[in-house]
Amino acid sequence: MSGRSGAIFAAVLLAIAAGAMAIAGANPIAGFGALLHGALGGERQLSETLVQTTALLFPSLAVAFAFRAGLFNIGAEGQLIVGGLFAGLAGASFVAPGIVAIPVILAAGALGGGLWGAVAGTLRARFGGSEVIATLMLNIIAALVANYLVVGPLHAAGVAGPETAPLPVSSWLPVLLPGTRLTIALLLALALAAGLSFVFARTVFGYELRAAGDAPAAAERAGIDLRRTALVAMTLSGAIAGLGGATLVAGVLHRFNVALSPGYGFIAIAVALVGGLDPLRIVLAAFAFGILQSGSLTMQALAHVPKDVVAFIEGLAIVGLSARRFAGSRGDGH
């Protein structure tokens, strides 16, 4: 999408959002004002926006990673949940100084998400099954498994909610700004974006992934093993989303709760597309969507616009951006 048509599209979305606010009986100016104030109005608001940016950045990078390799990973949500579950279990049971425990918790999250991604990757690589259908199903299975475990066998004694036992304070991610929920997870996400940008642009592995996505037939003739690439890409994509789940557990909730994600894995698809599947532009897109996420509650409280209007607009954005040509686009292959 060129800059000009992008601006027109953004203006249309803003107009629709204003219309929705008017339908809800609110003054659109007051609605947008409350949204921006809630997201950027002070140190506390800005830090919360960055918390949301971070939460979106991991699954968005995961989606972009798979899409670049020509794989439709619609399953970042499920991978994030399984990653969070693994991290929550590791964090609650493994007590060690933070310098040891935190890497273990994050690795557990990446492992969980990676395993979940690998299931879809295996179905694709080994059986030619559609990763779209597989990841859609795995999202729901992840939610059911998590719900079963934390309400049933893994439910922490003396805890009311559907959650695991809390992590010891020593295992919490260090906070960047005292008194806020902004942790080093932001730095980790930014480093990951920079790293992925480098991998795509400068490494043989990144080239192979892009080739498999852009021109699978040519890639195969050039000796790239498409099956192996599909499995590796889905696994790593899942691991990135799972790492994001782990940072939510160790940085924000300090335990695994079934309400870990309000749909970050789905919004991530919009973020990845707005960012043009380019890791560095995705950082900016994640910040923009972070503003929507963190400002929507203030908008609801002050301007009486139901916060769900944000999901509606995000959905519209995805539909509009789906017109982008996906080079690896093909049938669903099942």
Add this chain to the structure above:
Amino acid sequence: MGDIAGFLQLTLVKAAPLIFAALAGVVCERAGILNIALEGGLTAGAFAAVAASYATGSPIAGLVAGILAGALLCGLLGVAATRFNVDQIVAGTGLNLLAAGGTAFGIVVVFGAPGASPEVHALGTQGEGVLIVAALALALALQLGLDGTAWGLRLRACGENPRAVLSAGLDPRRIRVYATLLGGALAGLGGVFLSLGELDLYSDGMTAGRGFIALAAVIFGRWTPLGATGAAIGFGALSALQFVLQRAGVPSELMQALPYLAALAALTGIVGRARAPKADGVPFDP
């Protein structure tokens, strides 16, 4: 005997919305549109039905509104996929998010409080029964229509070889749009069944992934109306069994997960090689 009759009845009640949505999936996919917005179609239909019944006091108006809402949502996918060559999977994901956000927003705007609507005039037990019979009748009609009519041949050709349809002087893109409108109407009807047939209100998230179970039923039923209906009835029976087995200590989540696990199994081909229409999900650009 009473228990068995009750179980069969519950099976049909649980299966009906899945049948409508699965038939929607079959119609769209056989025409070459991979419609993962079935969940959104169910949501839109269920919500619009309750909103219209609330506004007019007539559940029949609700029924019509639900069908139209489903057709509108999935028709958007059809138009976007044929006129703007969007990626169907990404657009479908967007439509699901749009429907979830739009209805959550709509609950507050129409009914004044978040979460759920008040009780409205519903179709009642009789209406529920009529819709179940309609679902089964539609399955048979679609099977016969797809197999034995010129309409069915054209629609299937769009899903296998749209270029041939063009050579025959027909516009495959137009046929695909009509297929998504018909599919969307069916998905909307599934939503109507949920909100005005089985219940008499709309609540957030009440479709609970049925649109995705329907996608699984389509694969299991090998893209045929009767096959998908059979799979939907099987999944309905699992859902009905859940109430029985839960009392015996089987975790309900396991029962709920079975349709999705079955879909994963179908992808491995162990239940026999299932083949999607050749041009399923492939944009047509003459």
